[in-house]
Amino acid sequence: MNNLISISLILIFTTLIGNFFKRIGLPIVVGELCVGVALGPGILGWIEPNQFIKTFSEFGVVLLMFLAGLGSDLKGLKKFFKPSITIAFSGTIFPLIMTYFVARAFRFNFSQAAFLGVIFSATSVSITVEILREMNLLASNEGITILGSSVADDIISVFVLSLLISFTGSQSNENAMNIVYKILGLVAYFVFAFVVIHWLINYIMFYTKKLFSPMSETVVSIVLCFSMASLSELCGLSDVIGAFFAGLAISTTDSKSKIVKNINPIGYAVFIPFFFVSIGLNVSFEGFTNDFLLILSLTVIGILSKIIGAGFASKFCGFDYPHSYLIGSGMVARGEMALIVAQIGFSANLLTAGRYTAVIMAIILVTLSAPFLVKHAAGRLTKQAS
Numbered sequence: 094m095n096n097l098i099s100i101s102l103i104l105i106f107t108t109l110i111g112n113f114f115k116r117i118g119l120p121i122v123v124g125e126l127c128v129g130v131a132l133g134p135g136i137l138g139w140i141e142p143n144q145f146i147k148t149f150s151e152f153g154v155v156l157l158m159f160l161a162g163l164g165s166d167l168k169g170l171k172k173f174f175k176p177s178i179t180i181a182f183s184g185t186i187f188p189l190i191m192t193y194f195v196a197r198a199f200r201f202n203f204s205q206a207a208f209l210g211v212i213f214s215a216t217s218v219s220i221t222v223e224i225l226r227e228m229n230l231l232a233s234n235e236g237i238t239i240l241g242s243s244v245a246d247d248i249i250s251v252f253v254l255s256l257l258i259s260f261t262g263s264q265s266n267e268n269a270m271n272i273v274y275k276i277l278g279l280v281a282y283f284v285f286a287f288v289v290i291h292w293l294i295n296y297i298m299f300y301t302k303k304l305f306s307p308m309s310e311t312v313v314s315i316v317l318c319f320s321m322a323s324l325s326e327l328c329g330l331s332d333v334i335g336a337f338f339a340g341l342a343i344s345t346t347d348s349k350s351k352i353v354k355n356i357n358p359i360g361y362a363v364f365i366p367f368f369f370v371s372i373g374l375n376v377s378f379e380g381f382t383n384d385f386l387l388i389l390s391l392t393v394i395g396i397l398s399k400i401i402g403a404g405f406a407s408k409f410c411g412f413d414y415p416h417s418y419l420i421g422s423g424m425v426a427r428g429e430m431a432l433i434v435a436q437i438g439f440s441a442n443l444l445t446a447g448r449y450t451a452v453i454m455a456i457i458l459v460t461l462s463a464p465f466l467v468k469h470a471a472g473r474l475t476k477q478a479s
Contacts, residue, residue: 096145102132103140107366120464122223125366126457129373142374146367151332153368154219156360158333159318161222161231161240162340163353167290169237170341176410177241180403184242184424185249187402188395189214195394199387201448207257208443212435212452213395215250217428217460218243219333219368224464225423228471235416239423242403247331247430248279254434278328286338289321294342302348310348311355317343331430372428376457377450384451391455396462399425415477419470426463431456 106128114124132140140146170177189210196206221243222231230236252275294317301313318339325335343349381388404421412420435456439449 099140099146100149103128103367103370104363106132107370111366120224120227120468122220122227122369123461123464125369126373126461129370130376130457131373132370133374133376135373135376135378140374142371146371146374149364149367150371151368153360153364153366153371154333155318155322155336156356157219157222157365157368158336159340160353160356160360161219161226162337162342163344163349163356164226164231165240165337165341165344166232166237167341167345169232169234170241173234173238173241176238176407176412178245179410180238180242180406180420180424181245181249183406183409184216184246184399184403184421185214185253187405188398189253191394191398192391195390199390204257205438205443208434208438209391209452211250211254211257212431212438212456213391213398213427213459214246214253215427215430215434216243216246216399216424217426217430218247218331218337220426220428220460220463221423223365223369224426224467227464228467230419230423230467230471235412235419235423238407238412239420242420242424244334244337246424247334250430250434251330252276252279254437275329279330282325282328282330282335285324286321286335286342289317290338290342290345294346298343298346298348308355311352314339314343314348314352315356331433372432372457372460375432375453377453379450381454384447384454387448387451388455388458391452392458392462395427395455395459396425396466400466415470415474419467419474422463422466422470425459425466427456427459 107125110124110128111121114121131137133142191210192213193206193210196209201209218240221239225231225236225239231240297313297317298310301309306312318336321335321339322332323335325338326332343352400418400421402421403424404417407417407420408414432453435444435449435452438444439446444452
């Protein structure tokens, strides 16, 4: 009963607030994040971030990235592969270093400061995708570059996190082997994804069409999505990476439009709003005043480090300043990846309870700023074009 009430509250409020935000010219995703803050422990306390909400939100983010893959252009991603990798590296290194020094200024030890740097180095692919989709920028050169960079950014952050955990561990030989296994797992997964995208998917969809069920293509595509997402997690990556590659594979087939038509209502009517609301549910204002300076510093550096790091690399890759600013702004959003890494750090005693709350608050504030920054950057481009 409580879960059904939670579903009803989230769906009705995200619909109403989303409509209001759209009318006043703000991204719907900001409204959904605000719904989570308002309904959660931060303000009203009507909904607790329990396992049920978490499960729904995981379905939402996987479907969101699957749809992002379906809407992507494989040729475009290949074309902007080199700039994406360059921007991802720069957009990871700058936040890592800048956040580390901020943390040291607040008397975090080396391991804690380095871990905090990893938390703020990852870009939220899913939030970035939704922002770009709402602003009709996903298919633009900048949108394709941001998407490719965000995916690469997450992969780099996972690898850096693995290195940090290994080096802070006690058994060096065992940790070294873990790094080797991690690299082998990543290589194996990308080889598998390459085979699926270039060869297997055409055979899969060809035989799927021969089934008499009218929804066979949609069902098989969802199974492929969940399977590749699960395998992605098994190899040490985020499940959203696997979901994205599954969508990217299907985008190369003639079943694409039918599958998008069938999955869009499932995703955007039910599951995807839960993902953005779940981020807002993590907000707690407990101890906000005590750690105000830390939260403010992490928020500011979280925004600036991505804009500077990704923007600088974009300029180096041939984009002009307005387009570099748009790409940098598009890389600002943190979210599920940062929250997961923060939770790992808390469980490993690298963050105290008070500092953990401050870090979560900073992640949310940085994430909330991202749609406004992208909107501002896109507006400057529009003015320049006119």
